[in-house]
Structures are given as C-alpha cells and as structure tokens.
Amino acid sequence: xxxxxxxxxxxxxxxxxxxxxxxxxxxxxxxxxxxxxxxxxxxxxxxxxxxxxxxxxxxxxxxxxxxxxxxxxxxxxxxxxxxxxxxxxxxxxxxxxxxxxxxxxxxxxxxxxxxxxxxxxxxxxxxxxxxxxxxxxxxxxxxxxxxxxxxxxxxxxxxxxxxxxxxxxxxxxxxxxxxxxxxxxxxxxxxxxxxxxxxxxxxxxxxxxxxxxxxxxxxxxxxxxxxxxxxxxxxxxxxxxxxxxxxxxxxxxxxxxxxxxxxxxxxxxxxxxxxxxxxxxxxxxxxxxxxxxxxxxxxxxxxxxxxxxxxxxxxxxxxxxxxxxxxxxxxxxxxxxxxxxxxxxxxxxxxxxxxxxxxxxxxxxxxxxxxxxx
Numbered sequence: 001x002x003x004x005x006x007x008x009x010x011x012x013x014x015x016x017x018x019x020x021x022x023x024x025x026x027x028x029x030x031x032x033x034x035x036x037x038x039x040x041x042x043x044x045x046x047x048x049x050x051x052x053x054x055x056x057x058x059x060x061x062x063x064x065x066x067x068x069x070x071x072x073x074x075x076x077x078x079x080x081x082x083x084x085x086x087x088x089x090x091x092x093x094x095x096x097x098x099x100x101x102x103x104x105x106x107x108x109x110x111x112x113x114x115x116x117x118x119x120x121x122x123x124x125x126x127x128x129x130x131x132x133x134x135x136x137x138x139x140x141x142x143x144x145x146x147x148x149x150x151x152x153x154x155x156x157x158x159x160x161x162x163x164x165x166x167x168x169x170x171x172x173x174x175x176x177x178x179x180x181x182x183x184x185x186x187x188x189x190x191x192x193x194x195x196x197x198x199x200x201x202x203x204x205x206x207x208x209x210x211x212x213x214x215x216x217x218x219x220x221x222x223x224x225x226x227x228x229x230x231x232x233x234x235x236x237x238x239x240x241x242x243x244x245x246x247x248x249x250x251x252x253x254x255x256x257x258x259x260x261x262x263x264x265x266x267x268x269x270x271x272x273x274x275x276x277x278x279x280x281x282x283x284x285x286x287x288x289x290x291x292x293x294x295x296x297x298x299x300x301x302x303x304x305x306x307x308x309x310x311x312x313x314x315x316x317x318x319x320x321x322x323x324x325x326x327x328x329x330x331x332x333x334x335x336x337x338x339x340x341x342x343x344x345x346x347x348x349x350x351x352x353x354x355x356x357x358x359x360x361x362x363x364x365x366x367x368x369x370x371x372x373x374x
Contacts, residue, residue, distance in 0.1 A: 002323045002359045006196065006271075006352030007145055007173060007300050013256070014199045014353070020255035021201055024248035031245055032224030042247055049254025050237075056257045057190075057208060058181035065207045065240040066250055070172045071097040072218075073191035073207035076240065077168050078102065078139070080215030081189075084109030086136040089127065089165075092117045092338045093144045096331040098170060102139075117338050120291065121149050127156060131163035138165050142180075143173035146335045146346065147292045148275075148300030150178070157186030166213065172196060176260050177268050177298045188213050194249065199353055200256030204249040209236065219243065271351040274360045275299030278349060281364050287371040291339050291346055299351035303367075306374050310345035313370065317347070321366035325349050 003011050024045070029038035031046045047061075054061030067073040078101045082088060088105070090098055092114055099114075106112045115126050122140065131138070138160035142153050153169060160167035168189040171180060176197020182190055187210070194204030209215060217232055221242035226233045233239050260267075276296045282303060283290045291302045305313050314327030328345040329336050336342045349363060 001318075002321075002355075002362045004349045004351060004355070004359070004363055005324050005326050006355075007348060007350035008326055009195045009202055010176075010197065010199045010352050012354050013201065013252075014259040016255040016259050017200055017252045021248045021252040024251040028247045028251070030224075031247060033222075033244070045247065045251050045254075046245060049250045049257070052254045052257045052261075053206065056261050058183045059208060060211070062236050063209050063211060065209065065237045066245060066253075067191075067205045067207055068203050068246065068249075069195075069205040070170065070191045070193045071205075073205050074098055074139075074168070074170060075101050076207055076215065076218050077189045077191060077209075078105060078137075079218060081137055081166060081168075082110050087111040087113070087134060088137045088139060089113045089115060089130045089135055090139045091115045091122045091141075092334045093120060093122065093146065093149070094139070094141055094332065094334065095145055095170065095172070096333070097172075098139055098141070099334065114334065117335075120144065120147050120335070120339055122151060122156075124152065124155055124159065128159050131159060131165065135160075135163055135165040137168055139168040139170065141170040141173065143171075143178070143298050143300075144332075144335065145173050145300070146330050146332050146339070146348070147302055148173070148296060148298045148350075149293050150174070150297045153187070154185055161186045161188070173298060173300070176264060177271070182208050194253040194256060197352070198253065198256045198260055201249045201252040203246055204253045206253075207240075215240070217242065267353050271299040271353070271355060272296060274351045274355055274357070275301055275349075278351070278360055278363060282367050285368065285371050287374045288367070291341070300348065301350075302346040302348045304341065304344060304346055305367075305370060307344070308374065310341075310347045313347050316370060317366055321362070321369070323363055323366050 029042045031042040050061040102112045157167040166188045175192045190208040194200035195202040219242040223238040279301045289304045311327035317323040326348045
C-alpha cells in the first residue's frame with residue numbers, strides 16, 4: 001500500500017516511538033500514584049516526555065498539558081475560557097473540532113462570528129475589522145487540513161492580542177512540518193496532536209497554555225498531588241490532568257518529539273518535495289481540479305476528478321491501485337462549502353515520513369489511469 005494519508009495520521013511511526021511504547025508496557029506503573037520504585041520511574045518518564053516536548057516547542061514544560069488528541073485540547077481551551085457573554089471569532093476553513101464546540105457554546109450564550117475565507121484563505125483585513133468589536137478569543141488553524149494553505153500565524157495572533165483577545169492556534173497540521181517556537185509567537189493557547197507530523201502514537205496530544213492565561217478544567221479528579229484537598233489543584237499541569245495518564249502514549253510522544261527535533265527538517269524537506277511534484281504533475285491533467293495552493297507549504301494536495309464523488313475515487317484508489325488517501329469532507333464542512341465542494345468533497349493526498357519517489361510515481365500513475373477512464 002502507498003500510504004498518502006499523513007494528514008489523518010502518520011504511518012509508519014518512528015522506530016524509537018515503537019520502542020518507547022513497548023518499554024512502557026514492560027516497565028510502567030501508574031505515574032505519581034505511589035512512592036515505590038516503579039511508580040517513581042513512570043513519573044520520571046512522563047516528566048522527561050514533557051520536557052522533550054517543551055524543548056521542541058520552545059516553551060517551559062510546565063506550560064504543556066497532555067491530552068488524548070487535538071480535539072480534547074481545543075475543547076479544554078474553548079470551554080475553559082468562554083462563557084455567557086463571551087465573543088469568539090473564527091474562520092470558515094476550520095475543522096469540526098473547533099466548529100462543533102463553538103456551536104455548543106453558542107447555545108450557552110457565547111457570540112460566535114465565523115469569518116468567510118474567499119478562495120480558501122482567511123483575509124486578515126476581515127479579522128482586523130471583526131476585532132473592532134470587543135472579543136474574548138480568536139481561534140484559527142495554522143494550516144488547513146483540507147488544502148494545506150498556511151495562515152500567517154504571527155500576524156493573526158498580533159491582531160488578536162492587540163485587540164485584547166486571547167489567540168488560540170490549532171496547529172494540528174503544522175506541528176512537525178513547520179518550525180514552531182511558541183514562546184516567540186503571539187499565541188496564548190495552542191492545541192496539537194502527537195500522532196500526525198510528530199509521528200507519535202494515536203491517542204496523544206496536548207495544549208500549550210501561556211503563563212498567565214487562566215482556564216477552567218474540563219475534568220476533575222485524582223492527580224496524585226494535593227490529595228488531602230477536595231478541590232482541584234491550582235498548579236500546572238496537575239490542574240488539567242485528572243485521572244491516570246496514558247503512559248505508553250506519552251512515552252511514545254516524548255520519543256517522537258526527540259526524533260522530530262533531530263530529523264524533522266530532513267523529513268519535511270523530503271515530503272514537501274514529493275507534495276510539490278505531485279501537485280505540479282496532476283494539475284496539468286484536464287480532468288483534475290486542484291484546491292491546494294500552487295506553492296505547497298505543507299505536503300497536502302486536495303483535488304477532484306471531474307464530477308466524480310470524492311469518496312468513490314478514494315475507494316478506487318485503495319482497491320485497484322493500493323493508494324491510501326482521504327475522500328469526503330475531512331470533518332470541515334464550512335471549508336468545503338467555501339471551496340464549492342460541499343456536495344462532492346475532495347480527494348486529499350498527503351505525503352510524509354517514509355514516502356519515496358516510487359510512491360510519488362505510483363500515485364501519479366494511478367491518478368492518470370483514473371483520468372483516462374473519465
């Protein structure tokens with residue numbers, strides 16, 4: 001199988017990630033839940049992973065909260081910051097992991113404004129205009145999961161902060177592909193996965209919280225700390241990490257962060273080159289409509305084959321050509337309405353770690369073969 005669905009999850013994982021997860025299953029007790037040697041060792045594993053991730057992101061490790069995915073991190077940031085009377089601004093290219101929580105919050109008295117994104121990219125002048133009204137938060141994706149278009153994160157964050165609003169960045173599609181030093185960016189909160197560009201295990205992710213930003217927890221319960229109090233601890237990250245942590249996942253995530261710190265630029269360059277070549281070659285086919293930017297910044301290329309249903313094309317690619325891609329709406333219905341693909345969806349090819357020139361040739365050959373039959 002030629003795996004070109006890295007925007008959904010990376011595959012294969014880095015060998016060191018597999019080793020770390022295996023180690024957790026063979027030696028891990030419950031971190032911070034006992035004074036015995038195994039429990040203390042497990043707690044050190046979690047601390048080491050947090051510190052490795054902090055080093056990669058350029059932030060103090062205590063500002064990082066482990067979650068099970070980006071969606072949980074976004075929910076924590078949104079529900080922990082917004083309430084009746086709050087106002088939040090977002091864009092039409094967002095994922096349902098932003099749009100659905102905001103729809104729920106709208107029902108609780110939060111004013112939600114969704115900015116249009118003509119051509120699939122947010123116009124910062126529209127954002128600046130929207131921020132003339134008092135705004136509690138701006139939440140935007142750094143990179144579109146549908147087209148791979150990149151938001152100028154620094155400019156958007158500055159506009160938000162200058163207006164007195166919190167800026168929440170969804171970096172699900174950029175972390176591991178684009179350099180991100182969060183301490184140097186005007187970002188108050190950043191939600192991220194472990195299993196995409198970082199090459200970590202599924203079921204891992206996190207939320208960066210800039211020091212001084214106040215959130216309410218989503219979950220309350222045991223943390224292994226301050227156990228004499230019936231109130232949730234106030235300290236970071238304990239306040240937001242109730243319950244037994246995912247030790248195998250966290251250890252794998254720490255190994256992934258180290259791997260990306262050492263080899264990330266090399267991996268990104270290779271995947272980006274493949275993505276750019278793919279876009280250039282399929283764009284010349286008359287049956288193909290391309291929705292991704294002409295200059296690929298992350299290796300995500302979404303297309304359609306004439307008027308063919310995108311999910312049917314994805315199935316053909318899998319069953320007859322052994323090419324794994326993602327068809328449909330990509331959990332981003334407003335993005336597809338913006339692109340005019342609300343009923344058709346799109347076929348997304350996303351390159352990443354492990355892909356080769358041979359994979360590129362196989363994918364292009366499959367696209368050409370399908371086009372010949374249209």
